[in-house]
Amino acid sequence: MPVPILLVTGFLGAGKTTVVNRLLAHAEGRRIAAVVNDFGAINIDAELIAGASDGVVSLANGCICCSLEGDLLRTLSTLLRRDPKPDYIVIETSGVADPADIVRNLMDPVILREAPLETVLCVMDAATPPSALDDALHRSQLRVADIVALSKLDLADEGAGVRMREAIRAQRVPAVVVDAKHGAIPSALLFPAHVARAPAPRAPGPKRPAEDRFETLSWTSDRPLSLPRLQQAIGKLAPKLARAKGLFETIEQPGRQMVFQFAAGRATLAPGDDAPAAGAPRARIVFIAELGVLSKAELDAIMEACVAGS
Numbered sequence: 001m002p003v004p005i006l007l008v009t010g011f012l013g014a015g016k017t018t019v020v021n022r023l024l025a026h027a028e029g030r031r032i033a034a035v036v037n038d039f040g041a042i043n044i045d046a047e048l049i050a051g052a053s054d055g056v057v058s059l060a061n062g063c064i065c066c067s068l069e070g071d072l073l074r075t076l077s078t079l080l081r082r083d084p085k086p087d088y089i090v091i092e093t094s095g096v097a098d099p100a101d102i103v104r105n106l107m108d109p110v111i112l113r114e115a116p117l118e119t120v121l122c123v124m125d126a127a128t129p130p131s132a133l134d135d136a137l138h139r140s141q142l143r144v145a146d147i148v149a150l151s152k153l154d155l156a157d158e159g160a161g162v163r164m165r166e167a168i169r170a171q172r173v174p175a176v177v178v179d180a181k182h183g184a185i186p187s188a189l190l191f192p193a194h195v196a197r198a199p200a201p202r203a204p205g206p207k208r209p210a211e212d213r214f215e216t217l218s219w220t221s222d223r224p225l226s227l228p229r230l231q232q233a234i235g236k237l238a239p240k241l242a243r244a245k246g247l248f249e250t251i252e253q254p255g256r257q258m259v260f261q262f263a264a265g266r267a268t269l270a271p272g273d274d275a276p277a278a279g280a281p282r283a284r285i286v287f288i289a290e291l292g293v294l295s296k297a298e299l300d301a302i303m304e305a306c307v308a309g310s
């Protein structure tokens, strides 16, 4: 039996991990393997994904649409040799990935026969300004989608969902558009019951390496962070950031791992489910910015001011 692949795409911070976590939590007995790609050197997403019934494979420090394409195919081959095989494979791309390139790679004859790409899901922040859909990366992520899931409707104003649906239609995207409140999407949409049919032909566009546009900067520390100082630091960095996420302890609550998220200009901090990983630095944060906008020296200077004793 072929193992269908669900490819989850969407811009930086759109809500992909939230969707993947939700569907893993509602696997209803299906054996699901998750492959997670973080653009940065530290794969925060793999730590934020809980409960993949068939394990989480983490691919970090590059993008599976460009520099890690071989790693993706090798990972899929390994998953397909598992006994028992997974029922489904979910691939979460990084937010800078051009899924057209991944779709092209998944057309590898062996992978196509054994693990056909069944569904491409694009997660889209409902509050994204419609004009942003003209951006080449957004367009590419939408164009290959079978389903577009509108996320963060709870944070957007009332008309956002309707506006976004119109903007998607204006891009002539043939996908089904659904609401995904806190990542919830009917699993029947994502995992069709019968997968014997051949996957629909897909037309990937021209190759556009994501790594030409964004860069990722990692910052780690062996000391906990001061929350008020972190707030100041993020205030300074925010105009330059496309995305940031991290795990760290704070001076205010030592021994407790906090999950930091910065997406679409909004920063959040929440207690993590897990204790800090043994041997890991006490603070690990990944920052993503357009190329040349933020230097490592500037980032380090701002972030070092957040740790105790500085």
Ligand SMILES: Nc1nc2c(ncn2[C@@H]2O[C@H](COP(=O)(O)OP(=O)(O)OP(=O)(O)O)[C@@H](O)[C@H]2O)c(=O)[nH]1
Pocket (backbone or CB within 6 Å): 010, 011, 012, 013, 014, 015, 016, 017, 018, 019, 045, 093, 094, 095, 096, 151, 152, 153, 154, 155, 180, 181, 182, 183, 243, 245, 261, 262, 263, 268
């Ligand atoms: N309020 C609200 N927050 C959401 C929703 N979906 C996602 N978020 C939040 O948005 C932030 C980014 O979500 P992620 O799921 O990590 O986004 P992502 O697309 O995986 O991010 P990258 O992989 O870094 O591109 C997190 O703080 C989530 O908790 C939603 O429907 N409502």
